[in-house]
Amino acid sequence: MRALQSRFDWYEATVDNDTDSRTAPSLALVLGAHLVRGKGRNGYAECWQLVRDDIQLCEVYGRSARLGEVHITVTSESCDEVVPVLRRMYPEHRVSRADAAVDVHADFETLDLQVLAFAVERGLSYAMMTGSDGGATRRIGSPRSETMLRVYKKTEQLRALHPEIADTIPDGVVRFELVARPGKRAVKESLSTMSADDVWGLSQWSTEFASFVVGFEAERTATHFRRPSNYRRALHFVGIQYGPLMRDRAAEIGREATLLELAGALGL
Numbered sequence: 001m002r003a004l005q006s007r008f009d010w011y012e013a014t015v016d017n018d019t020d021s022r023t024a025p026s027l028a029l030v031l032g033a034h035l036v037r038g039k040g041r042n043g044y045a046e047c048w049q050l051v052r053d054d055i056q057l058c059e060v061y062g063r064s065a066r067l068g069e070v071h072i073t074v075t076s077e078s079c080d081e082v083v084p085v086l087r088r089m090y091p092e093h094r095v096s097r098a099d100a101a102v103d104v105h106a107d108f109e110t111l112d113l114q115v116l117a118f119a120v121e122r123g124l125s126y127a128m129m130t131g132s133d134g135g136a137t138r139r140i141g142s143p144r145s146e147t148m149l150r151v152y153k154k155t156e157q158l159r160a161l162h163p164e165i166a167d168t169i170p171d172g173v174v175r176f177e178l179v180a181r182p183g184k185r186a187v188k189e190s191l192s193t194m195s196a197d198d199v200w201g202l203s204q205w206s207t208e209f210a211s212f213v214v215g216f217e218a219e220r221t222a223t224h225f226r227r228p229s230n231y232r233r234a235l236h237f238v239g240i241q242y243g244p245l246m247r248d249r250a251a252e253i254g255r256e257a258t259l260l261e262l263a264g265a266l267g268l
């Protein structure tokens with residue numbers, strides 16, 4: 001059977017024995033990132049965001065009641081770079097959540113009928129969520145279970161999240177995404193060496209669904225959508241809010257004079 005060709009899109013790991021709080025700066029050094037203080041959560045009093053080129057690569061949480069325990073969260077396309085580094089530097093970590101994703105070009109409504117039939121045949125719970133922006137997500141399995149599947153319109157999700165690059169996102173991308181949240185420590189430790197394709201084998205029904213994905217006749221598409229920087233996002237929304245006013249001003253006094261006024265107002 002050929003490979004699923006999936007990738008990690010979410011990876012949460014716990015590292016022990018960090019008594020000297022070196023995990024965040026060590027990761028930052030290897031990744032060429034700098035540290036930005038964030039907000040602690042879930043019993044961790046400290047958070048460091050690792051940022052490079054205005055893009056957040058991961059978050060490192062520390063100072064919990066469990067001495068030396070550090071929690072690392074990596075999401076989206078940052079997983080492609082950060083997960084291999086994390087595994088190399090801290091091979092004995094355990095994984096509390098891992099999402100394995102496969103993107104295809106497909107008609108969502110046609111695909112959804114097949115996914116729904118799969119769930120009904122196996123007595124799995126299911127739900128459909130839709131959004132005003134045209135987005136839609138089919139969930140298979142309980143959110144409280146160790147494995148849950150989402151099938152959703154990736155194009156619509158990305159365009160809603162990043163309107164500033166909407167014209168660069170291809171039409172008709174659908175994502176299969178298996179969310180694994182193992183409860184047993186032994187499984188969490190095993191996940192630290194599994195590939196994204198291996199994650200689909202954590203339950204019987206997800207293994208069967210993996211065969212469905214492999215046999216599904218649809219073109220695989222690139223799964224790496226680079227998030228725009230915070231600066232580019234800010235510039236986009238500044239343009240939306242003030243663009244019409246600046247164009248009117250440029251028509252009145254000229255482009256160069258308007259740019260000088262704008263630079264002066266920004267203290268530049």
